[in-house]
Amino acid sequence: MALSHAILVCLTERPMSGYDLAKFFDTSIAFFWKATHPQIYRELKKLGGQGYVTSAEEVQSGKPNRFVYSITDAGKQALKDWSREPVALPLIKDDLLVRLQAIEYVDKDALREQIRARLAAHREQLGQYHHIRDVRFSDGKPAPEDLGKLMGLELGIQYEQGWIAWCEGVLQRLEGT
Amino acid sequence: MALSHAILVCLTERPMSGYDLAKFFDTSIAFFWKATHPQIYRELKKLGGQGYVTSAEEVQSGKPNRFVYSITDAGKQALKDWSREPVALPLIKDDLLVRLQAIEYVDKDALREQIRARLAAHREQLGQYHHIRDVRFSDGKPAPEDLGKLMGLELGIQYEQGWIAWCEGVLQRLEGT
């Protein structure tokens, strides 16, 4: 399983609570990995049991207390061990493309609407990536420890641009059919 | 859930056995959806119970008998109903990109090797898509019922080309780091 490792990777950036992690998965690294909060809380407990993270209760006045998790040296070692294992090709499961395969059997108006919605979502996502790039990586050469993040971001940008171009082309060809 | 609908979509092409479907998922539509054979057999049973597919035992000499499934009219109606529901953005879970996020904490030699392997996989996949395109869609305008398949294929080609370009760039930038 790799959710545990994705969490460890997040914690190399900075210590976080379960809540922080859930938001981080929702925004920053949503392009690479997704996870819901029950999953994250469950996994944090397991990681604690393995000694890969430690938690510290942070007392807050007015708000409920937070349990902030940090990666341990053993956790960093676990990351390095994991990084030597081969990676699988990502699984893709895309309803929209499945529907396109059976174009005779689907509601074409609904399909067009779904493609327009998808196009809007990719444009929105591209905008966010551009924003992150401008804010975090505007100044020439990135630091070596940020190089991987920049390259991931570039893949995301290219991916969204590809989808946008494809959606536009498909909408044109579906017009009046 | 959408595996059931992916199976129905496959069966609009032609009747198939569970074994055929497993291969079909592995080759033809692997870009859109993936499924293993226990999943498929389980799902076929459920679809039969709902009346969306019918099965016929095909006696073969020498080989074990096959159960060939066909989509019913009710199944076609279920596909149409499903096609009106909104689609979700596909989930992405890519170990390689997660590792790239924590580039300081991973084994760089292993990472380079993994990217080379990924590059090779994308080149291989691109070759297969080109082959399918040349065999199935070489002659000018596709039939209307094939248009969706062609557009899906074009997305796949673009997707693989994007990955290939990205992998090549990343390998160059990681050289000697």
Next chain:
DNA sequence: TTACACATGTAATTGGTTACATGATTGC
């Protein structure tokens, strides 16, 4: 004789989603 393709399934485990549950503060 070894391996591979055909062909179908079950069992056990792990992973993921949805719904439920609680409770304070802030802003409209």
Next chain:
DNA sequence: GCAATCATGTAACCAATTACATGTGTAA
């Protein structure tokens, strides 16, 4: 008063993967 955000968790259910299980025919 209502909704949203912060904050953490459990329970139940559903989906997916991996391993187990069996047996035949064909070709190297």
